[in-house]
Amino acid sequence: MEFHDGNFRRFVKLWIATTIALFLLLMLASQRWPRLDAMLPSPWRATKHNTGNSNETNFAGLAELLPKVATDDRTVIITSVNEAFARPGSLLGLFRESFHAGERIDHFLDHLIVVAVDPMAYRHCRSVHRFCYLLPPTKTSMNLSSASDFMSDAYVELVWTKLELQQRVLQLGYSFLFTDVDILWFRDPFRHIGLHADMATSCDVYSGDPDDLNSLPNTGFYYVKATNRTVEMLRRWRAARRRFPPDHEQNIFNHIKHELAGADSDLRIRVQFLDPAHFGGFCQLFHNDMATACTMHANCCVGMANKISDLRDVLGQWKNYTVMPPAEKKKANAAGRSFGWRDPAKCGTPDKRPQ
Ligand SMILES: *[C@@H]1O[C@H](CO)[C@@H](O)[C@H](O)[C@H]1NC(C)=O
Ligand SMILES: *[C@@H]1O[C@H](CO)[C@@H](O)[C@H](O)[C@H]1NC(C)=O
Ligand SMILES: *[C@@H]1O[C@H](CO)[C@@H](O)[C@H](O)[C@H]1NC(C)=O
Ligand SMILES: *[C@@H]1O[C@H](CO)[C@@H](O)[C@H](O)[C@H]1NC(C)=O
Numbered sequence: 001m002e003f004h005d006g007n008f009r010r011f012v013k014l015w016i017a018t019t020i021a022l023f024l025l026l027m028l029a030s031q032r033w034p035r036l037d038a039m040l041p042s043p044w045r046a047t048k049h050n051t052g053n054s055n056e057t058n059f060a061g062l063a064e065l066l067p068k069v070a071t072d073d074r075t076v077i078i079t080s081v082n083e084a085f086a087r088p089g090s091l092l093g094l095f096r097e098s099f100h101a102g103e104r105i106d107h108f109l110d111h112l113i114v115v116a117v118d119p120m121a122y123r124h125c126r127s128v129h130r131f132c133y134l135l136p137p138t139k140t141s142m143n144l145s146s147a148s149d150f151m152s153d154a155y156v157e158l159v160w161t162k163l164e165l166q167q168r169v170l171q172l173g174y175s176f177l178f179t180d181v182d183i184l185w186f187r188d189p190f191r192h193i194g195l196h197a198d199m200a201t202s203c204d205v206y207s208g209d210p211d212d213l214n215s216l217p218n219t220g221f222y223y224v225k226a227t228n229r230t231v232e233m234l235r236r237w238r239a240a241r242r243r244f245p246p247d248h249e250q251n252i253f254n255h256i257k258h259e260l261a262g263a264d265s266d267l268r269i270r271v272q273f274l275d276p277a278h279f280g281g282f283c284q285l286f287h288n289d290m291a292t293a294c295t296m297h298a299n300c301c302v303g304m305a306n307k308i309s310d311l312r313d314v315l316g317q318w319k320n321y322t323v324m325p326p327a328e329k330k331k332a333n334a335a336g337r338s339f340g341w342r343d344p345a346k347c348g349t350p351d352k353r354p355q
Contacts (some may be wrong), residue, residue, distance in 0.1 A: 058136075058164075058168060059135075059136065059139075059165055059168050060136060061133065062133065062165070062168060062169070062172070063172055065113065065131065065133055066113075066169065066172055066174050068131065069110070069111055069112070069113050069131045070111065070174055071111050073175075074173060074174045074175060074226065075111070075174065075175040075176065075177065076111055076112075076113055076169065076174050076175075076176050076177075077108055077111050077112045077113070077176070077177045077178075077179060078112070078113050078115060078165075078166070078169070078176050078177070078178045078179070079095065079112065079113075079114055079115070079178070079179050079180065079181045080114070080115035080116075080117060080158075080162055080181065081114055081115070081116055081117070081121045081124075081125065081181050082116075082117045082118055082121050083118055083120040083121045083124065084304060085121070085181050085182075086114075086116065086120075086121040086124035086125050087120075087124050088124070089308075090304070090308060091181045091182050091304075091307070091308065091311070092114065092124065092125065092128065092129075092181055093128070094184065094308065094311050094312060094315060095181045095182075095183070095184065095185075096109065096128065096129065097315065098184035098185045098186065098315060098318075099185055101186075101315060101318060101319055101322065102185050102186045102187060102318075103186065103187050103188075103322075104188075105185055105186075105187065105188055108185070108188075109129070109130075110130070112129070112131060113131045113132075113133050114129050114131065114132050114133070114181075115132075115133050115134075115135060115162070115165065116132055116133065116134045116135065117135050117158060117161075119134065121134075122134040135161065135165070139161050139164070139165075153246075156246060156247070156248060159248050159249045159250075160238065160241060160249055162178070162249075163234065163237065163238055163249045164238065166178060166224070166234060167231065167234035167235065167238065169226075170224060170226045170227075170230055170231045170234060171231055173226050174226055175223070175224060175225045175226045176223070176224055176226075177189065177190075177221075177222070177223040178219070178220075178221070178222055178223075178224075179220070179221050179295070180220035180221065180297065182220075182297065182298040182299075182301075182307055182311065183220065183221055183295050183296065183297045183298070184295060184296045184311060184314055184315055184318070185294070185295050186290075186293050186294060186295065186296070186318055187293065187294045188294070189221075189223075189274075189278075189279070189294045189295060190223075191294075192274060192275070192278055192279075192294060193223050193272065193274075194210070194272050196270055196272075197223070197225065197270055197271070197272040198224065198225050198227060198229060198230050198233070198269045198270045198271070199222065199223065199224045199225070199230065199233070199261075199269060199270070199271045199272070200222065200223040200271070200272040200273075200274055201217040201218065201219060201221070201222035201223075201271065201272070201273060201274060202217070202218045202219075202220065202221040202222065202274045202276070202279040202281070202295075202297065203215045203216055203217060203218055203273050203274065203276060203279075204216040204217070204218045204281075204283060204284075204299075205284075206273060206275060206276050207273070209273075210272045210273050210274070210275065211271075211272070211273075212273065213257055213258060213261060213262060213271065215273040216254060217250060217253060217254060217257070217271075217273065218250065218281070218297070218299065219249060219250040219253060220250075220297055220299065221274075221279060221295060221297060229267055229268075229269060230269065232267060233260050233267060233269050236256070236259070236260065236267075237249070237252065237253055237256065237260070240252050240255065240256045257271065276288070277289075277292060278292055278293060278294040278295070279294055279295050279297070280293060280295070280296050280297065280341075281296065281297035281298070281299040281300070282296075282297065282298055282299055282300045282301055282310070282344050282347050283297075283299045283300035285341060285343060285344070288338075288340065288341070289338040289339055289340065290317070290318065290321045290338075290339035290340070290341065291329070291333070291338065291339055293318075293341075296311075296314050296341070298310060298311050298314075298344075298347065300347065301344070301346075301347035302347075303346075305346075306346035306347050307347065309345070309346050310344035310345060310346050310347045313342070313344070313345065314341060314344075317341060317342065321339050
């Protein structure tokens with residue numbers, strides 16, 4: 001069909017134009033303007049409109065951050081800080097310094113997410129580190145900027161929030177190694193984590209057998225491989241909180257470790273307990289050899305200033321050890337001398353190893 005009538009064509013054009021204009025107008029009217037908070041740094045986004053129950057929107061920005069930080073095999077290292085831990089001259093600085101002083105481990109800093117639990121911690125983090133993640137305010141109802149009191153309600157709440165975040169990381173398909181920020185790193189810890197392990201954890205008490213569930217885990221330093229079974233493990237771990245009196249996630253894990261990993265368990269999580277000879281701590285300073293040390297944890301230590309002072313000393317001992325000429329180390333080894341750590345001066349008297 002052809003229209004030869006020019007007026008009619010003009011009418012059709014006008015009609016189309018009006019329809020399009022009306023349509024656009026309607027679209028605009030119904031469109032919600034972009035929210036102001038969409039322009040804020042990711043962690044503060046999606047706070048109010050994410051109080052819903054969707055798992056997807058929990059920990060906004062995390063799914064975008066993970067691929068930037070993860071290693072080729074989709075593993076991230078996670079630590080967490082509050083303002084007191086993150087401020088200049090505090091634990092975060094020492095922690096990061098240990099990666100530079102350690103044996104070829106500074107590249108791990110490119111795979112480290114520092115989770116800040118308050119906005120000031122986030123600001124401190126951003127000034128020294130590439131990958132900082134601020135916990136959304138919905139996850140931190142309490143003032144956590146000075147929560148270093150190990151038994152306070154705020155602290156206990158926080159450790160469970162961290163576990164929730166870790167579950168989310170696994171759900172997104174990333175394995176993680178969580179490390180407390182009061183742990184110094186010296187060597188690559190992954191060398192000690194077995195290929196078969198679903199989970200590898202440092203210990204407060206180590207039976208001597210990496211597969212023995214009777215060891216007491218210390219989840220200040222632990223690795224979890226991303227599998228469907230470990231996602232389920234973290235779900236059950238978090239759910240178990242309701243079955244016990246209020247407690248830290250580490251103690252609840254200890255209560256349910258046989259359910260998760262025992263021979264009768266349906267999950268059969270393969271847990272590896274890490275030898276304190278490599279993953280040491282102040283609780284039981286085994287005077288172990290710097291020649292094989294991977295990490296040192298300032299646990300069993302009350303008071304931030306004490307902790308910082310003793311960790312700084314540990315780092316100094318390590319630096320002295322590393323600058324020692326290889327020939328001298330060899331000679332010392334041949335003479336049966338090992339390079340033990342000094343007892344921490346301020347953090348109390350550690351257990352003395354019986355042998
Ligand atoms: C969130 O995830 C948990 C565990 O994966 C699941 O039980 C729950 O139903 C999920 N909630 C929603 C709203 O999807
Ligand atoms: C949180 O605690 C810190 C240290 O005690 C304090 O300086 C800060 O003002 C508190 N913040 C809020 C919002 O209460
Ligand atoms: C893990 O779970 C997802 C979703 O339920 C499923 O698609 C996938 O096949 C599972 N993978 C394995 C190895 O069981
Ligand atoms: C490191 O070695 C120097 C020189 O021997 C010594 O003065 C210093 O106390 C040592 N530092 C530590 C932390 O042991």
